[in-house]
Amino acid sequence: MKKLIPLFLILCSFFIYGQRPQGTSELVKITGTVLDKEYNEPMEYATLILQSVNNPDKVTGGITDINGKFSVEAEPGMYNIRLEYISYTTFRLDNQNITSSRDLGTVMLGINVEQLEAVEVVGEKTTVEVRLDKKIYNIGKDITTSGATVSDALNNVPSVSVDVEGAISLRGNENVRILINGRPSALAGFGSTDALRQLPADAIDRVEVITSPSARYDAEGTAGILNIILKKEKTLxxxxxxxxxxxxxxxxxxxxxxxxxxxxxxxxxxxxxxxxxxxxxxxxxxxxxxxxxxxxxxxxxxxxxxxxxxxxxxxxxxxxxxxxxxxxxxxxxxxxxxxxxxxxxxxxxxxxxxxGTTITSRTFRSEDESQKDKSNQVALNYINRLDDDGQKLTADLQYSFDTEDIFTVIQENNTFPNNDLLALENVNEKENQxxxxxxxxxxxxxxxxxxxxxxxxxxxxxxxxxxxxxxxxxxxxxxxxxxxxxxxxxxxxxxxxxxxxxxxxxxxxxxxxxxxxxxxxxxxxxxxxxxxxxxxxxxxxxxxxxxxxxxxxxxxxxxxxxxxxxxxxxxxxxxxxxxxxxxxxxxxxxxxxxxxxxxxxxxxxxxxxxxxxxxxxxxxxxxxxxxxxxxxxxxxxxxxxxxxxxxxxxxxxxxxxxxxxxxxxxxxxxxxxxxxxxxxxxxxxxxxxxxxxxxxxxxxxxxxxxxxxxxxxxxxxxxxxxxxxxxxxxxxxxxxxxxxxxxxxxxxxxxxxxxxxxxxxxxxxxxxxxxxxxxxxxxxxxxxxxxxxxxxxxxxxxxxxxxxxxxxxxxxxxxxxxxxxxxxxxxxxxxxxxx
Missing domain, CATH: 2.40.170.20 (TonB-dependent receptor, beta-barrel domain)
Structure with missing residues (x-):
C-alpha cells in the first residue's frame, strides 16, 4: 500500500488545487531536503504527507526528487506533517500552523531496525536503478554463485556475458573497461580479467552497467564500463x-x-x-x-x-x-x-x-607452466561535503604495483613411427607493472x-x-x-x-x-x-x-x-x-x-x-x-x-x-x-x-x-x-x-x-x-x-x-x-x- 502513496498524493494535490474556490487565500509553499541519516545521502521518492488537523480526510503532499528535495503547495492552515520512506523511521511535526511559505530544512531519516528484517527489498530482492548515465544492478543474494568467483557472478548481470575463457563482454563487445569501486584497480589486473576468476563472488554488493558514460568517467572502453562495487558494512x-x-x-x-x-x-x-x-x-x-x-x-x-x-x-x-x-x-x-x-x-x-589420408607421424607435446602473481595497491580518498546543498570536493590518490613471473617448459616428442625428442624449450616471462x-x-x-x-x-x-x-x-x-x-x-x-x-x-x-x-x-x-x-x-x-x-x-x-x-x-x-x-x-x-x-x-x-x-x-x-x-x-x-x-x-x-x-x-x-x-x-x-x-x-x-x-x-x-x-x-x-x-x-x-x-x-x-x-x-x-x-x-x-x-x-x-x-x-x- 505504501508504494501507492506517492501517486495518490500527487493526484490528490492536483484535484485539490483544481477545486480551489475563487477568492481563497494564496497557496503557501513547503520545501526541504531529505537525507539518509547514516550515509548523509539524498533519498529519492521519500514521501511528504500534509494532513489537515481540522479535517483529517483532507490530505495532500508530494515526493522528493533525485536530490532528496521536495516542494509542495498547500492552502494555509493547521497540519500534521510526516516524512516517510519504506523501512525508515517516520519524521513527524504535529499541529503546525502554516500561514506562509516554510522551509523545513534538512530532515535526516534513519533505518527502522524493528522493520528491517520484515522488509523484503533489503538485501534480498534483485533490483535495477536507472541514472542518467548508468544502470545499477543490486544483485542481491544469488545462491548459484555461492563459492563461485566475481567472473561467474558477472555472467548473471544483464547486458554482460563471460565466455568460456573468462573474457568479459558488454552487449557482445569485449572492449569493456573494468573498474573496482569506481577506479582502476589491481583487483582487475591492470586490464586483465584473470584476478576476477580468483576473487569470491560474495564480495560484490552491486554492479553498475555504464553503457553511456558521462564525462566524469575515463574515456577508455568503446563498449562502456562495468563498475564493480564491493561490500563494506556500515553497521555500528x-x-x-x-x-x-x-x-x-x-x-x-x-x-x-x-x-x-x-x-x-x-x-x-x-x-x-x-x-x-x-x-x-x-x-x-x-x-x-x-x-x-x-x-x-x-x-x-x-x-x-x-x-x-x-x-x-x-x-x-x-x-x-x-x-x-x-x-x-x-x-x-x-x-x-x-x-x-x-x-x-x-x-x-x-x-x-x-x-594425404595416412598418419605418418604422431607427437606428444606437454606445456608445464608455473605462474606467481603479486599485486599491491595503496589508496587514499578524501571527501568533504562543503554544505548541506550537495557542494562537494573529493580527491583520490592510488599507487599499484604488480609482478608476474611465469616459467614454462615445453617438450615435444615423436611417438610414431619413432620415439625421439623433437624440441625442448624453456620460456621465462617476467612482467612488472x-x-x-x-x-x-x-x-x-x-x-x-x-x-x-x-x-x-x-x-x-x-x-x-x-x-x-x-x-x-x-x-x-x-x-x-x-x-x-x-x-x-x-x-x-x-x-x-x-x-x-x-x-x-x-x-x-x-x-x-x-x-x-x-x-x-x-x-x-x-x-x-x-x-x-x-x-x-x-x-x-x-x-x-x-x-x-x-x-x-x-x-x-x-x-x-x-x-x-x-x-x-x-x-x-x-x-x-x-x-x-x-x-x-x-x-x-x-x-x-x-x-x-x-x-x-x-x-x-x-x-x-x-x-x-x-x-x-x-x-x-x-x-x-x-x-x-x-x-x-x-x-x-x-x-x-x-x-x-x-x-x-x-x-x-x-x-x-x-x-x-x-x-x-x-x-x-x-x-x-x-x-x-x-x-x-x-x-x-x-x-x-x-x-x-x-x-x-x-x-x-x-x-x-x-x-x-x-x-x-x-x-x-x-x-x-x-x-x-x-x-x-x-x-x-x-x-x-x-x-x-x-x-x-x-x-x-x-x-x-x-x-x-x-x-x-x-x-x-x-x-x-x-x-x-x-x-x-x-x-x-x-x-x-x-x-x-x-x-x-x-x-x-x-x-x-x-x-x-x-x-x-x-x-x-x-x-x-x-x-x-x-x-x-x-x-x-x-x-x-x-x-
Missing part, C-alpha cells in the same frame, strides 16, 4: 560474515568480511583464501593447403590435436582499510589491497599428422542544476622480460633464441573534464566534455642488430616509438519522466580504445612451435561514437527495461591469423601467426530488453535478451577481412522460496552463434542450479549449487583462411559442484547488502556516480 559495532566452500572437481575457499565501526571511524577488512583444480581441454583439426605462389609446401596436410588441461590455483587476497570521519561532513579513507597467486597449469597435446593515479572532483549544485569539474592523471609503466631458451639437439646445450627481449611500455593519460546537468519538470539532462592527452611510449632491448630486427619483424616495424594523441570526448545524457515509474533515456558519448602493451609489443611470443602471437607497434587507438535509447517502466510487481543502441568504431582492432608462404618449422609444419591490426571500421547495432517479475513473496523471475548485428570492413596483406554477423544472447533466472526457509534458484544462459571474417562460433548453453537453507536462527546459510549442470559450456568454432582451415572445441572448466556455508555475526540476514553502502566509492549525487 563489530560485525561480519565468514563464507566457506568445498567443491568437486577439487575446489575450496574461505573468505571473511569483518567491520568495526564507531561514530568516529570505520575499519573494514576482507580476507580470502582459495584453492582450485579445474580441469579443461579440447581438440583441433587443422588442414593446410599450398597456394600457387608458395615455393615450399607444408609437409603435413592435416594435423589433429587432442588437448587436456589441468590447472592448480592457490590464491590469497586481503583488503584492509580505515575510514576516519574528520567532521560530520568530511572523511579520509586509507586502504591497502594485496593479492598473491600461485598457479600451475599442465597442458598436454596429442597430435596425429597426416600426409606500476600505476599511479591522482584524481580530484568538485561538484557545485545550483538549485536543480549541478556543475562539475575535475582532473585525472593516470601513469602506467609495464616492463616485460621475455626469454626463450631452445635445446640444441645436436650439442644437447640450451641456446638463447633471437626472440629474447625486454620491452618497456608507458601509457600516460592526463584528462580534464566538466559537465553540467539540470532538471526542468520531468526533463533532465547531463552534458559534458572531456579532454584527454594520451602518450604511448615503447622501447625494446635486444641483442639483434638493426638488419636482423628487420628480417625478424619486418622492414616497417619501429621497435622504439613515442606517440601522442589529443582527443575531445563529448557526452550527452537525457531522461524524460513519463510518469513516476516510467521514463525514457537517450545517451551519446565518444570513446577511445587504447592498445595494451601485449598488443603493441613487436617481439613475437609463442605458446608452441606452430602458434605465435606478434604485437603491432603501429597500432593506433580506435575511436567510437555511440548512441543509446532506453525505456524503463515499473509496476508493483514488474520492472521492464529496454534499449536500442548503435555504435560506429573507426580504426577498430582485429586479431587476424596468417600462415605465410614458407613459414614452416624444421619438420615442415606450418606456423600460424596471430597479429592485431587496425581494421578500418566496425559498426554495431542492437536492442536489449530485461524484465524483473515478483508475482508474490515466494517467487522471483528475471530474464533478459540482447540482439545485435556488427559489420567490419578492411584488408590485410591483400586479403579482405570484411564480415557481417548477427548474434544474440539471453538469460533467465527463477528463485523460489520453499517452506522451512529453503530457497531454490535456476539460472540459464544461451549465447547465440557468432562469426567474424575468419571464424564461426557455435552457440553455447549453460544451466546452473542451487538450493539453500537458513539455519542457526538465520545466522547461518547452507547452500549447494551446480555450475554448468549439462557440462555444455564449450566453444566450438571453425576457422578458414587461404592457407588453412581449423575445426576446434575448447572447454575452460568442466561442470562444478559446490557446497558452501555462510555464518553471520552481529549482522541480520540481508543487512549486509543494505539499501546503500556508503564510503567514497558510493558518493553518487544528482546526475551520476563518479570514477
Amino acid at each position: 559495532g563489530f560485525n561480519g560474515s565468514i563464507n566457506t566452500n568445498i567443491g568437486y572437481p577439487a575446489a575450496s575457499q574461505i573468505s571473511s568480511n569483518l567491520n568495526l565501526r564507531t561514530d568516529k571511524f570505520n575499519i573494514f577488512n576482507t580476507l580470502g583464501l582459495s584453492y582450485r583444480r579445474p580441469p579443461g581441454g579440447g581438440f583441433s583439426d587443422n588442414t593446410y593447403r599450398q597456394r600457387e605462389n608458395d615455393t615450399i609446401a607444408p609437409k603435413f596436410n592435416r594435423i589433429i590435436e587432442d588437448r587436456n588441461i589441468l590447472r592448480e590455483d592457490l590464491g590469497f587476497n586481503m583488503n584492509i582499510g580505515i575510514e576516519y570521519f574528520i567532521t560530520d561532513r568530511s572523511s579520509l579513507t586509507a586502504s591497502y589491497f594485496a593479492r598473491i597467486s600461485d598457479e600451475s597449469d599442465v597442458t598436454e597435446n596429442d597430435s596425429r599428422r597426416f600426409e 606500476k600505476e599511479f593515479l591522482f584524481q580530484t572532483d568538485y561538484v557545485l549544485p545550483m538549485g536543480d542544476a549541478q556543475f562539475e569539474v575535475g582532473y585525472r592523471g593516470n601513469f602506467e609503466e609495464t616492463i616485460s622480460d621475455y626469454q626463450l631458451d631452445l635445446l640444441n639437439l645436436d650439442t644437447n646445450v640450451f641456446e638463447r633464441n633471437e626472440l629474447t627481449n625486454v620491452f618497456t611500455y608507458n601509457e600516460n593519460v592526463n584528462a580534464l573534464y566538466t559537465q553540467y546537468g539540470d532538471k526542468f519538470g520531468k526533463f533532465s539532462f547531463l552534458a559534458g566534455l572531456r579532454l584527454e592527452n594520451t602518450q604511448l611510449k615503447g622501447q625494446v632491448d635486444t641483442r639483434l642488430d638493426p638488419q636482423e630486427l628487420r628480417e625478424l619483424l619486418g622492414p616497417d616495424i619501429d621497435v622504439n616509438f613515442n606517440k601522442n594523441y589529443l582527443g575531445l570526448f563529448p557526452t550527452l545524457n537525457l531522461i524524460f519522466e513519463i510518469a513516476e515509474r516510467e521514463n525514457i533515456t537517450l545517451g551519446y558519448n565518444r570513446r577511445i580504445n587504447r592498445p595494451r602493451g601485449w598488443y603493441i609489443n613487436p617481439f613475437p611470443s609463442r605458446s608452441s612451435r606452430t602458434n605465435i602471437f606478434q604485437g603491432n607497434p603501429d597500432l593506433d587507438p580506435a575511436y567510437a561514437n555511440a548512441f543509446d535509447l532506453g525505456y524503463l517502466k515499473r509496476w508493483d510487481k514488474l520492472t521492464l527495461t529496454s534499449s536500442i543502441y548503435y555504435q560506429k568504431e573507426t580504426n577498430s582492432f582485429e586479431r587476424v591469423q596468417v600462415q605465410r608462404s614458407n613459414d614452416l618449422t624444421e619438420d615442415g609444419v606450418g606456423i600460424i601467426r596471430t597479429i592485431p591490426i587496425n581494421l578500418s571500421t566496425n559498426e554495431r547495432i542492437g536492442a536489449e530488453a530485461g524484465a524483473l517479475y515478483n508475482p508474490n513473496k515466494w517467487l522471483r523471475l528475471n530474464g533478459s535478451f540482447n540482439f545485435f548485428q556488427f559489420a567490419t570492413e578492411g584488408s590485410f596483406e591483400g586479403e579482405s577481412y570484411g564480415a557481417t554477423n548477427t548474434s544474440w544472447f539471453a538469460r533467465f533466472s527463477s528463485k523460489v522460496n520453499l517452506p522451512a526457509k529453503i530457497e531454490w534458484q535456476t539460472n540459464a544462459f544461451y549465447s547465440g552463434p557468432s562469426e567474424n571474417a575468419q571464424t564461426k562460433n557455435e552457440g553455447i548453453f549453460s544451466l546452473n542450479l542451487a538450493i539453500s537453507k537458513d539455519i542457526m536462527g538465520d545466522q547461518g546459510t547452507l547452500a549447494f549449487n551446480v555450475s554448468d549442470l549439462l557440462n555444455s559450456r564449450k566453444r566450438i568454432s571453425f576457422t578458414e583462411t587461404p592457407n588453412f582451415t581449423s575445426d576446434s572445441e575448447f572447454q575452460w572448466r568442466q561442470r562444478q559442484f559446490n557446497l558452501s556455508f555462510v555464518y553471520r555475526f552481529n549482522q541480520p540476514k540481508g543487512k549486509q547488502n543494505g539499501r546503500r553502502n556508503g564510503g567514497p566509492e558510493d558518493e553518487e549525487r544528482d546526475f551520476g556516480g563518479g570514477a
